[in-house]
Ligand SMILES: CC(C)[C@H](C(=O)O)[C@@H](O)C(=O)O
């Protein structure tokens with residue numbers, strides 16, 4: 001297979017970890033006789049520094065023209081505490097999601113047997129956890145109208161959802177549940193929010209098309225509790241943008257390291273793959289960033305193109321690295337490897 | 351001291367647990383020679399059933415006229431999955447908060463030594479945790495304009511905050527930090543939301559009045575992670591309404607049972623005390639509900655009126671019950687006591 005892949009490595013540890021993901025894909029191309037071409041482009045704080053724009057038009061064009069996007073991370077502390085900064089790196093990511101129509105963000109959360117001890121949660125709580133979170137990614141309060149009055153004393157954000165926006169991701173989530181354990185949990189706040197009540201209504205309607213899937217509902221506050229008390233109760237979780245952001249980051253603690261979690265963002269025509277950790281500026285350039293989330297994002301990319309054996313080859317290499325404890329300091333405090341060395345092992349193993 | 355207390359026990363397990371809180375206050379009145387008068391009133395689903403209104407005017411009037419409100423729980427599953435129900439129990443609680451001006455919801459989260467083993471989190475993670483969460487309670491997306499278009503296909507909720515709304519709770523939170531460990535963490539999503547950027551700006555300004563308090567910021571997704579990875583890093587957490595709802599319910603897992611967590615909701619003239627667990631309909635009438643959260647809410651009431659010794663007497667009785675494992679099934683699966691018997695022990699001990 002021939003694939004053109006845009007590589008947007010971004011800020012902080014983004015470039016280091018993305019380089020390892022590219023390497024893993026190169027190993028796959030070599031072993032399975034595919035042709036993957038990689039094209040780099042700017043995004044985030046580094047794009048602001050170089051062009052004044054967190055998502056230069058060239059980058060957007062490249063993403064639209066290629067088959068898939070491999071994304072690193074964005075964000076720089078110099079923007080975070082400056083509420084008045086006119087451009088911020090995050091705008092690049094948000095615009096990219098919107099322009100490419102990446103409405104479904106899929107985040108698998110798994111408790112790896114070899115890592116059960118690393119989790120802050122007790123073994124008996126997390127054992128067997130295998131969740132797929134479907135987070136809506138191009139709607140809700142992230143993209144609703146934002147206002148600040150002239151005096152700068154009243155600010156607002158609008159959380160808006162349409163039936164169509166809810167329907168398309170809901171169908172993806174039900175289909176995913178059918179391939180898994182046939183359970184779907186909608187997380188919302190329907191006892192307070194009008195938009196949540198629309199979610200509940202639309203999802204309930206669509207559930208009739210998937211009679212083999214059990215649907216249940218959880219208020220987001222309760223879900224935040226249940227995720228820690230009993231995570232193995234979940235199969236597919238479906239939720240809106242902001243709740244998905246919070247719940248999936250929370251769920252990331254289950255596996256023992258956020259450095260393990262990959263994500264896919266898909267739409268009707270484009271797709272993007274990205275580790276869920278952020279730019280982790282304190283670690284930049286030190287070789288301590290865990291590349292596994294980025295590498296598993298590459299595995300999700302292969303899966304997306306139905307290259308299942310190839311995807312499994314990456315996952316096997318990752319499991320091997322975990323098993324042998326050939327990992328970065330977040331998982332191995334005694335005898336850690338650098339980011340690059342972990343990537344090398346996985347390259348060689350494939 | 352003379353105190354008139356409105357008792358709104360509400361739905362589900364509300365009445366059972368609130369009865370134990372009243373009993374604890376009666377024990378205090380008796381031992382310390384105070385006069386506490388209790389006046390019952392309707393709220394929630396039971397109020398809808400009896401009057402059609404989740405917050406009857408009489409109830410509101412009573413709350414405004416008394417010194418404090420003791421609240422049980424509200425909510426009934428028959429309303430949750432009916433997005434089109436014209437009145438819902440939650441409206442009663444939300445209106446009560448708004449009308450009484452209870453803008454600050456204070457939720458202490460503590461890891462009790464005797465209960466460290468009950469938590470889903472490992473002992474070394476939670477040991478020493480002692481957090482006070484200040485959640486804004488009368489603003490934000492809970493109270494912003496809600497809209498549903500005529501076709502029922504587009505729904506929205508507005509999250510709006512004014513400088514004044516942010517200022518008043520921020521001052522309370524800084525004062526609380528001064529009496530504790532001098533650290534305040536603002537939880538927001540300032541990299542995406544305009545309202546969060548206003549929070550960050552206003553809180554930063556006010557921090558200058560409290561130079562002895564260290565202020566830091568955390569994005570809500572990261573906070574949801576940090577709460578589990580390293581909860582003892584927090585002292586006072588300040589946040590807006592919806593984030594506070596999610597983060598504080600999540601934090602409730604630390605102590606091993608949500609049945610332990612009390613809260614105070616305060617404004618400039620009124621105050622209300624309430625366990626943070628909900629109406630837990632499945633447990634209603636079975637005598638298995640943990641009354642400790644309600645009883646500790648009564649302790650917060652006493653503290654609010656500077657009856658510190660009295661408040662401590664309740665807390666001591668609770669610690670004793672925990673130490674002797676005289677508790678309900680959530681904490682004692684071998685030899686549990688009923689809700690009422692736990693209340694009796696605490697009454698007698700005081
Ligand atoms: C960087 C930020 C805008 C982003 C989000 O909140 O969506 C990130 O937290 C994520 O979850 O991908």
Ligand SMILES: CC(C)[C@H](C(=O)O)[C@@H](O)C(=O)O
Nearest residue numbers: 191192221424425440443595
């Ligand atoms: C019942 C509901 C409206 C309420 C809230 O979300 O505020 C509850 O979850 C709480 O936290 O007190």
